[in-house]
Amino acid sequence: MNLKKVFALTFVASAFAFAQQEASTENQTVSSTDQPAVVESPAPVVESAPAEGQQPEAVVESEAAPETAQVQDSASTAGTAPVAEAASAETPAADSAVADSAKPAAPEAEQQVAVAPPEAPEATPAAEVAAQPAPEPARKGPPPKTPFTVARGNAFNMVENEAAPDNVDLLLKNRLVKIAGQKFVYVEPAGEKGVVSLGNFFGAMDLSGDLGRAAVGYANFGFAAELRLSLGQIEIDDDEGKKKGSYAGDDWGLTLSKVLGGYVITASADWITFADEMNVDPKTGSKVEQRYRDLEASLILSDGPSAQKHFWSMGVAFVRHENENEVGDRVVNPDVDSRMTFVPLFNYGTPALRSERANLYLGVNSSFPITIMDPTEYTNHERGKTYKTSQYNLGVTLVPNIVSEVLLNKYVMFFGEANYEWNAIQYIWGKDTAGKNYTIKQSLTDKVNASIGTRFQYDNLVACEFALGDSFFTDTKAIFNGEGVFIKFGGFIYF
Secondary structure (H helix, E strand, O other): OOHHHHHHHHHHHHHHHHHHHHHHHHHHHHHHHHHHHHHHOHHHHHHHOOOOOOHHHHHHHHHHHHHHHHHHHHHHHHOOHHHHHHHHHHHHHHHHHHHHHHHHHHHHHHHHHHHHHHHHHHHHHHHHHHHOOOOOOOOOOOOOOOOOOOOEOOOOOOOOOOOOOOEHHHHHHHOHHHHOOOEEEEEEOOOOEEEEEEOOEEEEEEEEOOEEEEEEEEEOOOEEEEEEEEOOEEEEEEOOEEEEEEOOOOEEEEEEEEEEOOEEEEEEEEEEEOOOEEEEEEOOOOOEEEEEEEEEEEEEEEOOOOOOOOEEEEEEEEEEEEEEEEEOOEEEOOOOOOEEEEEEEEEEEEEEEEOOOEEEEEEEEEEOOEEEEOOEEEEEOOOOEEEEEEEEEEEEEEEEEEEEEEEOOOOEEEEEEEEEEEEEEEEEEEEOOOOOEEEEEEEEEEEEEEEEEEEEEEOOOEEEEEEEOOHHHHOHHHHHHOOOOEEEEEEEEEO
């Protein structure tokens, strides 16, 4: 064997011996570091075993066992045969020492092991009950702020579909409790309207006839109230007597709304002067009182809070319309239109089609007006007789309607709506100024209203909505002079 082979074999043998020595040293270090944990790990369990009812320490024992096995496995895989033999030689000695020290406690340990299994089934159901908290009551609040659930402008849902999202006018009209929790500012320049909601308190400014009207209110998730006022009063006192007058649009109104279970009941009343009136109390002569006013009241029940698929409202509205003068003790009704009207009503709507980006709502609004005209006396001088006129009206009106909206992207929404007015039944009977009885029966499909609109929005923070008027499509000049271009136009800032 030449010198190179001898040198190579010597180098390989030296390297192997050095590697074996390093591995042995490393395994001894690991064994000396981790082995006490293997020996001592059962000690806390044996010491704590005599105490009854200490289930957590039994759990500690079960958790320590895997760690011991893991350390033994790592030592057996990393070390060589001598190291494993040394470990196995040391372990029985340590185990015997521990066993000797634990002999007095062995009966109690066995008793603890025997007692623990019956207790485990009792603890497990308690843990499961604790892990399953009682269901929280449904939290009342506004719907999540999405393009389909935020308050909408008056350009949307002008047909008053019961299932479609509410616009601002509908919220202030008979859905006050839905304002609770909503925070927004709405401005409608063409309609001369402004609305602000602070979550509970809200206010509005708009027009009533020729006067500006202000409204303030409060709403929570169970009760809401609104007070409306447009004031136009004048009083003159001079040498001829006293005069008191009201301007057209003078309005005193109140609305109360209450949640009762899954329903909402809303009561509303308004006293409105629809024309300028003046009452004169002269120092000499007959007293004159002008009455140009409407007394309006309504009571509406709806299933708004509990509705999912079917949305409805029902109730009755009442209007007392007075258009007459009283001179002394004699009532003069030149227009012969003072009357009382009762209107039972029922509205229904449902979301017929829905997707992530579009909705279609179908509905029908129905009313059943009953009108009683004030009787008037008419003197026929040719015949020398006086006749008392009368008139009664009964009707059934059905207004099917559709509303659809589609979210083109996160910034633009398109919507369209239409309704169809059908006076299905109109029955009139009474007595004319000649004392003759008459009857009129009529059924009339009146007119169709349709509009399209667009909503531009940004991150549910700001939005504007508008609906195009028919003049935009039928009159080219309207595009440039602004007359009739928009039916409604308004903008939001959401908070």
